[in-house]
Amino acid sequence: MESFGTFGLIAIIVVLFFLFLYYVPVVMWFSALVTGVRISLLQLILMRIRKVPPSAIVRAMIEAHKAGLHDVKRDELEAHYLAGGHIERVVHALVSASKANIDLSFKMATAIDLAGRDVFEAVQMSVNPKVIDTPPVSAVAKDGIQLIAKARVTVRANIKQLVGGAGEDTVLARVGEGIVSSIGSAASHKSVLENPDSISKLVLNKGLDAGTAFEILSIDIADIDIGKNIGAELMMDQAEADKNIAQAKAEERRAMAVALEQEMKAKAQEARAKVIEAEAEVPLAMAEAFRNGNLGIMDYVKYKNIEADTAMRESLSKQTPGNKSKKDKDDKIS
Numbered sequence: 001m002e003s004f005g006t007f008g009l010i011a012i013i014v015v016l017f018f019l020f021l022y023y024v025p026v027v028m029w030f031s032a033l034v035t036g037v038r039i040s041l042l043q044l045i046l047m048r049i050r051k052v053p054p055s056a057i058v059r060a061m062i063e064a065h066k067a068g069l070h071d072v073k074r075d076e077l078e079a080h081y082l083a084g085g086h087i088e089r090v091v092h093a094l095v096s097a098s099k100a101n102i103d104l105s106f107k108m109a110t111a112i113d114l115a116g117r118d119v120f121e122a123v124q125m126s127v128n129p130k131v132i133d134t135p136p137v138s139a140v141a142k143d144g145i146q147l148i149a150k151a152r153v154t155v156r157a158n159i160k161q162l163v164g165g166a167g168e169d170t171v172l173a174r175v176g177e178g179i180v181s182s183i184g185s186a187a188s189h190k191s192v193l194e195n196p197d198s199i200s201k202l203v204l205n206k207g208l209d210a211g212t213a214f215e216i217l218s219i220d221i222a223d224i225d226i227g228k229n230i231g232a233e234l235m236m237d238q239a240e241a242d243k244n245i246a247q248a249k250a251e252e253r254r255a256m257a258v259a260l261e262q263e264m265k266a267k268a269q270e271a272r273a274k275v276i277e278a279e280a281e282v283p284l285a286m287a288e289a290f291r292n293g294n295l296g297i298m299d300y301v302k303y304k305n306i307e308a309d310t311a312m313r314e315s316l317s318k319q320t321p322g323n324k325s326k327k328d329k330d331d332k333i334s
Contacts (some may be wrong), residue, residue, distance in 0.1 A: 028058045037061045039074060042190060053077050060091045067095040072106055085113045093119040097159075100127045104159055112162045117213075125157035129217055132168060137176045141182035144231015145191060147183050149199065150223045152173060155214040165213030176202035189226065196221040 029041045039061065049052045057077050064072035072094065077087050090109045097104035102123060112119040123244070132153045140146050153175055158165065183200040185191045200219045209216040289295035 003181045008053045014119045028054055031064065032058050035062045035065060037065050043074065047078070050078070050082075054080055056081070056087055063091050066099060069094055076106060076110075080110045080113070084115060085110055089113060089118065089120045093123045096120065102126055102159065104156045107261075108159070108163075112159075115163050117162050119162070120161055122157040122159065122213075125155075126159060129156040132174055133173065133222070134175055135175055136177075138227060140181040140230045141183055141186045141189040141192060142279060144229055145189035145190055146227030146230050147195075147236050148225045148227050149179050149183065149221055150201075151179060152220045152222050154217040154220075156207070156217055158209070161211070162213045165304060166211055167213060171208065171212055171214055171216070174208040175203060176204075178206055178208060193224060193226075196224055213299070258314045271294070 029044055032039050037058070039058065042295040043053045044058075047057060054256045057074060061072065061074060064070075069091075080090065081087050090106070090113050093109050094104060094106060096102075097109075100123070101144050102274055103121065109119050112122065127175075132155060134153060136148050136150055138146060138164065153167075153171065155171060179199055183189075183192055199221055203219050204216065286295060286300070289298075307310065
């Protein structure tokens with residue numbers, strides 16, 4: 001029992017020792033003291049209570065102190081960490097900006113970091129400009145020939161515009177718009193192929209980097225390819241559309257003519273029916289005349305003879321010239 005009690009006591013002492021080292025970071029306090037950073041042991045303990053990692057704060061202060069950045073304060077680092085910022089990126093950016101003679105204050109750096117941008121990468125881009133390749137941009141010259149251009153845009157980060165400035169996508173969109181405008185204003189695609197630098201000059205003069213987080217240093221046309229003959233295709237499409245319209249109008253006129261023909265046939269059938277109806281009244285009228293004594297039997301005979309003579313004349317008039325000549329031969333023979 002005594003050995004168990006001794007073992008338990010030792011375990012409690014070890015646990016208390018580690019808890020003491022956790023809440024009282026003596027090692028970090030000593031390293032800060034050695035490097036010349038003034039921070040009290042009480043402040044490190046309060047950082048643990050405020051759930052701020054003392055190691056990150058101490059490392060950032062040591063790095064800033066060694067780089068000669070004496071305006072970096074512990075309270076400001078803690079406030080930036082509690083606001084969700086990256087204190088290591090901020091201190092790295094401040095050190096890089098100081099070495100490159102770039103005017104970057106701690107307040108500006110923390111604002112850029114809290115805005116969601118990588119402030120350290122922005123400082124590096126200010127020292128070493130970045131080259132952005134644009135996607136293929138299609139444009140049509142005034143002669144109707146399509147050109148497909150690719151450009152390389154060299155940009156440098158504009159530290160003062162990183163907060164609230166437009167991003168890389170806006171720069172690419174503006175450059176593409178400038179390329180389309182430049183090619184579209186050219187009288188011939190040949191002039192664009194002969195002088196591709198005219199596109200770069202025209203686009204650069206438009207000040208496309210205004211309101212963005214970048215400064216455009218140069219725009220170089222990497223490649224220009226000839227695409228389709230858009231003008232000819234549009235003329236062909238227009239001619240095909242005109243032909244279809246003309247065919248539709250002709251079909252409409254034909255349908256109207258067919259409808260008119262059918263209407264005339266219907267009117268002719270209607271008139272023929274009226275004639276047949278009138279002819280059917282003749283026998284009835286004759287019978288009524290017989291009954292009333294207005295028509296005699298001799299009058300009826302004369303009517304039939306006239307009708308027979310008329311039928312004979314009509315049959316003779318319908319004979320062909322060949323039949324008539326044969327009849328004349330028969331008459332001569334007889």
